[in-house]
Amino acid sequence: MKRLALMTLLGSSVLLAACGSGSDSGGDPRGRLDTDYSNLRLADPALGPLSNQHPPSDFSEYLRNGVRLMVQPQGQDGRNDGDFAESPAAEDSAGGGENFSQTNVHVLGVDEADRLKYDGEHLFVAESPYYTYAHFAAGAEIAVDDGFGGSTEPPPNQAVRIYSTQPEAVGATWMARYEFERSEENPLTLSELYTLDDEEGRAQSVAALSDKRLYFHWGWGDTPSYGRRAGATRVDLLDVQSPGNPQLDWSIELEGALLNSRKIGDVMYLVTRTIPQIEGVEPYPDSQEARERNEQLIRDASIEDLLPEYSVNDGDLLPLVTEEDCYLPREIASDQGYADLVTVSAIDLRSRELVSSACINAQLSGIYMSLDSLYLGARGGSGSEQQTGLHKFTIEQGEVDYRGTGVVPGHLNWSDPAFSMDEKDGYLRVVTSVRQGWNDFDHYLHVLREPETGDTEQLEVVAKLPNEQQPEQIGKPGEDIFAVRFLGDRAYIVTFEQMDPLYVLDLSDNENPQIVGALEIPGVSTYLHPVGDGYLVSVGEDPMSMEGGVKIELFDVRDDNNPLSLETHMIGGQRSWSEALRDLRAFNFLSVSDDSLRFTLPVTRRENYEWVDSGLHLFEINNLTGEEAVLEPVGSMIVEQPQDNSNGWHTDSGNGRSRMHGDTVFYLHGNDIWASDWSDPENVQGPFTE
Template sequence: MNTNNVQFPKTKMSALVIAIGVMLSGCGGSGDGDVTATPQQPVQPDPQTKPPEVKAPKGFAGELVKAGEEKVSQYLKNGVYAATLGLGQPRFEITATPEAALGDAGSVSSTNTQEAGVDEADRIEYDGNFLYVATSSSWSEQGREPAKVKVMARKADYSLAEVSSLTLQNEQLEIEGLYLHKDRLAVMAASFPIYPLAAIGIEPWAPGKAAVSMGVFDVTTPSSSQDVMQMDIDGWLLGSRRIDNQLYVATSYVPAIDDIKPFPETDEEKIAAYEAIRSVSDDALMPTMTVNGVTSPMNAVSDCYIPANADEQDGYGQLLTITRINMSQPDDRESICLSIQASMLYMSAENVYLASDVEGSTAFHKIALNGLTYEASGMVKGQLGWRGAPNLRVDEEQGMLRVVSTDYQGDTPSHRLTVLQQNGTTLDDVAVLPNAQQPEAIGKPGEDVYAVRFMNDKAYIVTFEQIDPLYVIDLSVPDQPFVAGSLEIPGFSSYLHPMENGLLLGVGQEVEIPSSGNLATNGDPDDVSNDDDTTVTDDVVILPVRTGVKMSLFDVRDPQNPKELTSIVKENTYTPVEFDYKALTFTNTNGQYRFAIPLEAWHVPTENPDGRALSSDTDIARSSLFMNTRNSLLLLEVNSATKDPVLAEVDELVAPQSESGYYFGGSDRSVIHGDHVYYVRGPDVWHAMWQSDNKLDGPY
């Protein structure tokens, strides 16, 4: 294909953003300098006489390469052209997060992360003296109030006082999360949110230009914070992590090209679209970064990696840039650029792994954090699924990648654990479970994986259809894993939190199996919708009923005989911890654990708005119009160092209904500081003591 370049037209403001891709993907290059690229001179490419043939975007197995400017340009433009034809199903699948910490010994909580030493953005940060709370934008009669960060000082009595607020220069964006490291606070914002669910479809054409912003503030004196850096990046925010003062930001960019008709039908329309795309300069395909008002390209086409086995008809136009930024010296930054499909980003303390679906299997690409260099690629059979946090199915230990995947292509899901090790530029299997020597299946027929957690040389897996089998897998010899033991109990855990002294906290749902008189049946199982929570027996469909949130304390000190020691159930309730583990707050002091878990339940009032009691069916039906949520913070504790640990409820702090409107319980957060607790709901913060029969002070 001829890839001669023409200067990208910049006169039109209404560019159409081509959202390519079946999943996440990306590109990046060096981001050190603020040098503006020299414009290229227009050169007309040879005209086409018939529409070119390109393939739909797909996942690739095998290694990635820097294939040179010409081939990379062709690959990107093929992807852009494929999107104009509507080839492939565009999606975002985002679940990026690292791996699990037992918790620092001490009395001040921090963000619950997947991996120790790898911080994740959250809406609150606390250093023991100042609490930073990100609020959403809001509307009133006076107009739109932009999102901001409330800076609140702790007084001697642990009450709070707002001392200042921070905003980004681009006030149209919503804050996605905060990072605090010593005297630096980073505020991440995006033009629209990234959804934490798998397979969120989007239209292949979307108007407007996506933007990611980051502000770095010097908070040496929080009441008068100084603006150190304001950065804007083209694209969507896919995820971010922090290790010490190094911030890693993953952004996804799709080229914006004017005057391209989406879904051309005639040969003339297709040729016109193709000519417009291939006439665009290579520089114009790249995202830009603006730092303190100075704009520069993030990378060059020649810096981008593409699949080594892509041919001339393959293409993918979406670019993933992973950028490292020094929070102490923001001019110190670097990037890596890839154009691949990816459904998951996992980051350990040393490497980033990108995963993409390839015909029912999952390809992994490894990038070293040291220098942001591409390392290797590999493949496992099956997919990472969509329940819970798929990133928790992936873990790195002593240089080996451990993955729990599910093959959905048969009559019933089959699950496996694969251990991979780098060998040159490939990630090779060194072990797979089940195998000929260890044939026991992970999960019973029909069960799906609901939770996975790796902890050192063990893996804990929860599968579920009607009961909750908890499997303990021994990985002490990495190339010889085996199922050490299992436990079956009613219900399931969606999240597993590792603790010291051989304990696990499980958070999920209690489940009841209806009696035979309450079974759902229609006489023909072929006519019944059969999902993961349904069992069909002859002509009867048995539907497990989720009765409420369940917190379980598991004893896995004897891997062959795991036990449930204690369980606490709250009926008709769920917790955001089930789908976002950052909602869980905990401290660990010498094995003494304290947990704070936000809860949300729908609440029907017992009286009408005028104060009359509900006395008739009409009143009861009308009351549903005034249904609201009951939000609370559950305080639990357990001493893991005792012979017989018990998970005990300390108190449940019920938040008053907000006068400023409904707040989604999924964003509720908390802080534990010694014997004090802060409950963050919406923009409000409440204070209480770690004791029973609490009294909430606030809101602040």
């Protein structure tokens, strides 16, 4: 990879919004290079159709202008990298037809990386590393401040664990631990896994995803957002056909920080982010000599220098994209610049090759993928003038091709844009919010599609809510959106201020959507999961209650006009927490029959704000085919309590996961696997070690 110069870390788009700039048309009569960038301006690439037909000179100068804007020490726009969305799915989205559960995903057929994978015979665990910001500061050659602290060694626990399972005996056996080599020069952090399966669904290979995110001590709250604009992404493919002796089979490393990924069949899609990395460029130059040196380096940079690269098996560097693969706004001016590049790379894991890559020049706010299409959401403007551009690509057999762009007002859901978009029958349905004031929102549903004739590079809006015929607002004054779920011809939206309205939208006619029902209940739901035919189960909180806790609720939505809350169960008191509140992969489920569904979620329980215990909580929903379904708590697998820890504080288990196989439940807490029988969850077996 190109050397990650200090400029790369500091030169994020945080600096772009408030910087002026100028052209590089030449020096002044005294022979100086023109380093006055006050006439340059930041482009807003989020809106309007894109093009990959710009002359190479215009393309490269646009990126160079973006670099020029970056190196100026003025202004911060506070932007973040956004989240990444995938299309919602039916209730069996964890995959299967088997008697074991898998990763809970947004759409059936689109797999998502996770730190726990299961093929029915073996559990594969990506160990969760513990590290400090100093690891990354050292890798970026940044002096560590006195208050930074921490080791400069690479993060520990860079390994994949493999267990064989014995569900009939409620147990698991340690098989192997494959440890990755890390160094101070390449401080990659293992994050998540995919499996590449054989025809019978058993894992042949495990794809281990690692990335390098460089952080700078610029305020604890903002640091991660800035750091994501530099780094590297690596995929190591392990041969696990002999689970007791895994072997490294193939690897690929991409320039750019890993933002997210998905896999359809054998093809894995990596979403990475880079900014041009020009070695020697000095951020915030404080002398004319340094500014002129910067300008000369920027001018001398070729297109190849400005675009990301990749390598296979640590071999020669190759271009990840060319200018023909990159899409900029259709209209760009010579005084505009924007340097952030988001790249989508399709990698065939079975043939072990990069199939295609495409990049756009945008401030990303969300990604949505169906089985056929990829939508990149990008935001432009601010406040009540903010808009979201939706760039559509087809993804047939790994080939990523641009189709067109649509624009809607507002921004995607702040907590999980995964549930703000959905594609059905060629229509894109999207929910956005426009902030009119500090606590004042307008919420909209828009329906877009490619035009049947004419300009295929402009997605047209064919319907929206509210409208003149359907003026009812989505949400009451002061209410923000906390959860959205599209399910076929219906959409469910949860808004919240002090109560928790659940809105039901009828989308059976995509060009005439309607609000058909609403239900007000205490608390707020942040995750909605479909169950059976006409039920939803939610995970949420009740922040207005003194008792607090994690709230599990069952809704009957068989009658669109009259949604009902059937049962509520609270876990813990104030400040109790579950990863499932923010990450659907922490919510695991298994359909036992047409009449019964089981689900689990990890919870860190507190009472009176004091930590009580951490464990996995088990629930059943029964009588799904009867007159009315019933929510039943089964019990909990408690694996950590204050007396288990010398400092009285729980393990940082923010990636707790579980899998079910028949009547056995496997629970990943920290880096350890535990097991229990469904009928006796308090009798916990484990952890299973070497």
